[in-house]
Amino acid sequence: MAYDKENIFAKIIRGEIPAAKIYEDDDVLAFEDISKAAPVHVLVVPKGDFVSFDDFAKSGADKVANFFAKVQKIAADLGLVENGYRLITNHGADASQSVAHFHVHILGGRELGGLLDDDEKIR
DSSP states (O other): OOOTTTTTHHHHHSSSSSSEEEOOOOSSEEEEOOSSSSSEEEEEEEOOOOSSSHHHTTTHHHHHHHHHHHHHHHHHHHOTTTTOOOOOOOOGGGGTTSSSSSSEEEESSSSOHHHHHGGGGGO
């Protein structure tokens, strides 16, 4: 799948759509999710044309390591380390990836429960 430069995250990165920014540098942008699934729900996106995790993983070990080090720093800055947090990234249609720009959700601020809702578990 080709990268769509008009996806919502690309527009947020370019400043065309406002977002409640949590962190930003030359490589990464983190902002609050507008559809919070937990008291803390932050999206972390790399600044680049990456459709999915698979696509991003091919960008090189240094870029991937740098990104995830920043994800950890953001979670720490949000005060989530002591009680815990969840990282979610979806790859493709079967995983319900809703925006075709690689991103990680940081969720925390309360007990999050099991990995999947009961109706989503494999029986």
